[in-house]
Amino acid sequence: MTIVSDAEDNVDGALPLPRQSFKPPGVMRVALRMWRTRIGLIITAALVFLAFFGRYFAPYGENQGIGVAMQPSDSPKIHEKSLFGSGELGRDIWTRFLYGGRPILISAFLATLLALVLGTIIGLIAAYNRGKLDDVLMRAMDIILAFPQIILALVVIAMFGATNVLIIMAVGVSTTPRIARVVRGSAVSVVERDFVAASEALGEPRWRILKDELLPNITAPLLVEANLRLTFSIGVIAGIAFLGFTADPLSANWGLMIDQHRSGLLGDQPWGTTLPVIAIALLTIGTGLIGDGLSRAAAGVDRQRGDA
């Protein structure tokens, strides 16, 4: 919080403190000085690249058969140029793997974005209008929290079927209260600051106070929370696919792949499960590392000692 610049304080005529006389480094920049953040970024970037562009290097088509199902790569019953053998339904594991990351990443990103927008709006409104409205909004958030995320998604799927839009909305809505709580918690103290009172005195409309006065002062905790929620959303969305609920059962998906090839673990064809497991584990560790760097930067830890 302290590292977010308060330009408004200086406008008030307060003497600029030495630290504020130049633009203090943003959370991002502080975080980037730490090795954990850099490693996290590299891992995440590599997997995002693989998930988005891997398909253009795939040796076969997404649903192209290459021979008998569940054969290891050296089996004579499949096409000879298969890196990791065939999966269930006789499709190429490596190709399916290269195709299977994108749907999860896109859904998780959109769900987090939805939650970020809704949660920020609700949290800011609750923090600014203390009292009845705050109580009602936060109680409503508590009720959504009474459903574990995956259950909310499953109820929606049971009612309307598994479509991408519904899964994204279910995960986004169930993530919203978690973000709203963080936003409200950080914004409550900002509301008490003088520059907010000054804007009120100047007759600024409410939404501008929320947007221009409160929001810029809570970006650090918001960024940390957004990253954490992205990590969780990846897990929830992959988990829903693992349970077998995807919009299109034929298109490749890492979560679904893990489930479909579990029988291969007992035989000699473990790759259908192992590859996506490694990918999801690395991806989430990558985003987790970035989040850890961000939260350390936001807390002001390691600000001097950027090598931790």
Place this chain on the structure above:
Amino acid sequence: MSNRWGLMKFIGRRLFLGVLTLFIVSIFIFAATQALPSDAAQSVLGRNANPERVAVLREKLGLDKPLLNQYFHWLWGLVRGDPGRSMSNDVPILDFISARVVSSLFLLTLASAISIPLSLLIGAVQARRRDKTFDQISSFSMLALASIPEFVIGVILVITFATVQWKLLPAVAQFGTDRAWQHLDQMVLPTATLVLGAVPYISRVTRAALIEVLDSDYVEMARLKGAPERTVLWRHALPNSLGPVFQVIALNIAYFAGGVIVVEYLFNYPGIGGALKDAVGIRNIPVIQFLVMILATVYVLVNLIADVATILVTPRLRTRVS
């Protein structure tokens, strides 16, 4: 005396809020089922069913009554412990769910009984040897564990201990009509998955809370009186940092309630999580309604207990609640 009243009032208010939450959750769940494109009778019998048979089933399921009646009939059934009959095979839900509830509760209890003391221990050791090697290494592995989704941790365990690497443990839990505790070897991997999912969070909060308390004046006082560091940590510091830890434990048990679905499916564990997954797959509405209500109740209850426990272990709050 007035303190005790304050505490009772606090518990009463939380209890009321909990019941209110469950009531609203029940309305949500009931309303969600009304949003189905075709009604329950139609979806059981299929789209091309004989209209007369649909009408008979509608009457049997009470679908011809007003919506409000249906809701209160269902709610009253839940309160009496009669959630109705399963739609797919027309047997009372309790007949095939109650054994699964017991199995799931056993899994949850086992996972909690292991993860809570383990996390307290790890958090305490981390806090005491702050920034030393153990703290650094364990913090990093906790971060990795906290990031990886639960089912992926479970699959990694299966790959390592049950199939590809070493074939030490059963990869699936299949104990048929036996009780879960008669097959503890099959419990190892499901329990370990849940434990590994929960320990990072509880230990992280324990570490942070303990560090704060260890730096406080009264702990310094205990040290200056000559109390050994071990006593300072376990007798003086730990009890006072339990407040936030209880909150996180509650959150985690609630999180188990969700994680149990994926974990039970992964290990074929015969609990309510697997049952919910199956029910969603075939749109068995009464079963879904009942199971979601159970899981929401677990969540509300655990949070209530945690709030009360937090008050009880925190002297500052204990005197302030009135």
